Amino acid sequence: MKKRYIFLALVPIVLSIILALLPDKSNSIDAKRIAKNLKSAKYTGVSPDKLLLESVNDDRFMQPDELATVIMGQDPSYLLIDLRDAGQFGKFTLPGAINIPSDQILTDENRATFESDAYKYVLISNGTVLSDQVWMILRRAGYDNLKVLNGGLNQFYQLYLNPPKPGELDPSEAFENYRFRKAVGAHLGLPNPDEFIPGGSAAVASPTTTINKTQAVTKTPTKTVVPKKAAGGGDEGC
């Protein structure tokens, strides 16, 4: 009787020691515990698989026309973040944009900027690549409501400096769009594409109104700004 008790008492102890000494527990909860520790130790943001899904999705991109609507409507729920360095930011930027250079994106004070739920943050750089990289960094750090300006400032200015003119057979929306883009251009201080882009030839081809010409003359100061802008857009950082 006594012997049987000792045997029964030894069974769980021996079994659990065997369990502890068994090799390769890659499939077991111990491995999962270590994986979980690694996960909770290093990251607080979005899980890798979710981030991967988001990164192949185009939802984060904001088209230039959407951004133009925001700027024209002075929508307070959007915060434009210019990711270029202070020098480029000083030369020109979009109305209302604040400057957070991409290499300082995770400093404490800049992190605080992204913590508000009140804003949608539009990341802006010269092209798409840099702002997309910053999107990835911020998203991994757990920040939300981030948008990336598709094509960056280069495409943005390209579109409003020289909007593609609709053909005669295009639907009326194309014309509306064209007028909207021209209006945005004017709002941003860009010259009227009708006068500026074709240069002399347009002036020769359409000498319809003298008022237009005088406007062109009065707009010369803005014209001098434009090459600067084009130059600023030209040194694509990414």
Added chain:
Amino acid sequence: MGPLIPDFISPEWNNIIAIVLGIAFGYVLESAGFSSSRKLVGVFYGYDFAVLRVFFTAAITASIGLLFMDYFGWVNMAALDGLPARVYPIIVGGIIMGLGFVTGGFCPGTCVTAIGIGKLDGYVFFGGIMIGVFVFSEMFPLLENFYNKSNLGDVSVPQYFNISPYWFMVGVSVIAIVAFYVTLQIRKRIKKVEY
């Protein structure tokens, strides 16, 4: 059947298997003599430690078995549900449960077993449980703050202290055997009670 052999038994069988397991559990409780409140409270007075032995044995058998099955990949431990560890509410609840146990002579499962064999005190105890559940539910808004405080989530002891569950299991087995031995000695010294 939960995380065990999920490919062979579809989830529709869960309730049926639960009933079969429940009946088996009740049968084992009854055959261990746990439908007698005098046997159950023996653990508090030191004349019968069957409760401690049965439940401790069940715990180490089940956990060693689960860890082995987990090692061989037969069971997905991640799919097992654990109750969230609410530290202070569990201490308070444990004291209340212990008081109820020592005065009533049953725990919730064994009182149903007692009803099964027609014991009147089992019915009374069961009525008390229902009243307690009702009072707790009605009082819940008052207790909610305390209830949710110190919630550590679904965490096990090895997880919380970040130790290997296998060596933890070795420790628990040793503690169980020591407890069995100590209770055996206590029982030898205490006057035998007829019940």
